Amino acid sequence: MIRLYNARILTMRDNEPLFEGEIWVEDSRIVYVGETPAPLKAPEQGFEKEIDCEGNLLMPGFKNAHTHSAMTFLRSSADDMPLASWLNEQVFPYEAKLTPEDIYSLSRVAILEYLTSGITAAMEMYLTPVTIAKAFQDAGMRLVQVGGVNNFSQSPELLEEWYTGLNGKNALTSFELGFHAEYTCSHELIKKLADLAHKYKAPVFTHISETAGEVEGCIERYGMTPVAFLASEGMFDYGGAGYHLVHTTQDDIRIMKEKGISAVTNPGSNTKLASGIAPVGDYLRNGIMVGIGTDGPASNNCLDMFREMFLVTGLAKLREKDASAVPAADVLKMAASDGAKIMRIPDADCLAEGKLADIILLDLKQPNMQPINNIPCNIVYSGSKLNVMMTMVGGKVLYENRCGEQIFNVGEECAEIYRDAQRIRDRILG
Numbered sequence: 001m002i003r004l005y006n007a008r009i010l011t012m013r014d015n016e017p018l019f020e021g022e023i024w025v026e027d028s029r030i031v032y033v034g035e036t037p038a039p040l041k042a043p044e045q046g047f048e049k050e051i052d053c054e055g056n057l058l059m060p061g062f063k064n065a066h067t068h069s070a071m072t073f074l075r076s077s078a079d080d081m082p083l084a085s086w087l088n089e090q091v092f093p094y095e096a097k098l099t100p101e102d103i104y105s106l107s108r109v110a111i112l113e114y115l116t117s118g119i120t121a122a123m124e125m126y127l128t129p130v131t132i133a134k135a136f137q138d139a140g141m142r143l144v145q146v147g148g149v150n151n152f153s154q155s156p157e158l159l160e161e162w163y164t165g166l167n168g169k170n171a172l173t174s175f176e177l178g179f180h181a182e183y184t185c186s187h188e189l190i191k192k193l194a195d196l197a198h199k200y201k202a203p204v205f206t207h208i209s210e211t212a213g214e215v216e217g218c219i220e221r222y223g224m225t226p227v228a229f230l231a232s233e234g235m236f237d238y239g240g241a242g243y244h245l246v247h248t249t250q251d252d253i254r255i256m257k258e259k260g261i262s263a264v265t266n267p268g269s270n271t272k273l274a275s276g277i278a279p280v281g282d283y284l285r286n287g288i289m290v291g292i293g294t295d296g297p298a299s300n301n302c303l304d305m306f307r308e309m310f311l312v313t314g315l316a317k318l319r320e321k322d323a324s325a326v327p328a329a330d331v332l333k334m335a336a337s338d339g340a341k342i343m344r345i346p347d348a349d350c351l352a353e354g355k356l357a358d359i360i361l362l363d364l365k366q367p368n369m370q371p372i373n374n375i376p377c378n379i380v381y382s383g384s385k386l387n388v389m390m391t392m393v394g395g396k397v398l399y400e401n402r403c404g405e406q407i408f409n410v411g412e413e414c415a416e417i418y419r420d421a422q423r424i425r426d427r428i429l430g
Contacts, residue, residue, distance in 0.1 A: 001025065003022060005021075005022035005053065008058070009023065010059040012332075012349070018375060018376075029395065030355050059351065061348070063122075063342075064114060064119045064122040065292060067125075067296055070102070071091075072297045073106050074296075082274060083211050101131065105417070107131075108421075109417055110297060111410065112410065115141070115408065117304050119303070123146065125148045137173060138410070142348070145173070145175045148180045159193070177196055177204045177205070179204070183218065197237065206230070207244055208244065209242070211246070225252055227261070241263065243266065245265070262288065262290065263278065264339075268311055271315070272301070280316045281319070281320055291342040291343070306379075328374075332380055356394060360390065362388060
């Protein structure tokens with residue numbers, strides 16, 4: 001059993017204020033969250049490990065609700081282009097050269113970066129789910145995968161195989177139904193995917209309405225926006241989520257609310273690709289759940305939840321011309337709690353007895369956190385990766401930052417992970 005004590009604790013449970021106390025962890029779960037001294041009896045043999053948090057903050061880890069981890073090999077090589085050119089000229093041709101083993105190695109680079117940003121779970125859409133699952137399992141990182149079916153790769157048959165075969169195999173990983181986007185799937189393929197959703201009574205996840213051109217193209221093809229078209233095909237009869245959802249109408253928002261379609265906003269990627277600003281405030285006002293994703297490291301280019309949180313609120317304020325739009329408390333809830341619900345890992349949404357021990361420790365003694373006024377606002381408006389002192393997933397400490405020294409416990413030395421990634425990059429890009 002691990003004891004985390006002398007901490008400020010932000011549980012992210014509804015309306016529970018920040019307090020001083022401690023957390024006990026046994027195996028992968030939290031067994032106590034509360035004040036010191038704990039009413040529970042300490043184990044007779046003592047704690048396996050005790051961590052003095054020195055007055056710093058414990059809270060649930062962040063959930064990266066949309067990413068393409070293995071695109072690390074294209075980081076800062078496919079830049080300054082609009083989405084269509086970026087995909088067709090810089091992404092798809094090079095991705096075709098990747099092997100499953102490449103994707104395993106490239107994913108491990110992203111995992112290291114997630115940990116330094118306090119991210120304890122990622123929702124992944126990429127090409128080889130079996131090797132991606134192994135990369136996350138080997139590192140001890142939590143993973144939810146979705147299919148990326150389109151006209152050129154994967155298939156409904158493979159999607160079903162992964163859905164039935166990768167769920168329940170490992171406590172750290174799961175798999176959900178998904179496809180790349182309406183504009184990369186034929187009508188026939190869309191119908192087959194909707195049939196799968198009905199067969200398993202399962203939610204579906206996909207890119208939707210990322211660019212104005214995507215929406216215009218769908219209207220030309222089907223006379224409807226992507227949200228309306230996919231809903232009309234029965235795709236979201238059991239809920240799901242859309243990635244990006246930048247260009248939506250009031251009717252789209254009505255459909256999203258009716259069908260239980262959550263929104264995963266990706267402000268860093270959408271800003272860099274000039275795709276637009278998602279109407280996050282409208283979603284919240286209509287009771288639509290919102291999560292935050294980094295998108296892939298080729299379109300962002302960093303995997304930093306602190307930057308994403310600031311962009312969510314900052315861009316919403318600009319879009320609405322209202323400094324009170326999408327306040328920090330709402331953004332922190334998206335990153336730490338609602339992302340877990342969208343990803344279908346509800347046991348990771350807050351710190352409470354019986355919940356998963358996916359916990360981060362944030363340094364409040366850095367200059368950007370001083371003096372202490374409002375800690376949740378500080379995290380969103382002035383927090384950074386430098387504040388992440390520890391990232392724990394499933395009760396295991398995978399990352400520590402001790403006085404600037406980064407220590408990873410992911411089963412392999414970072415230097416070797418970096419060397420593998422560089423070799424892959426050099427082979428593919430030359």
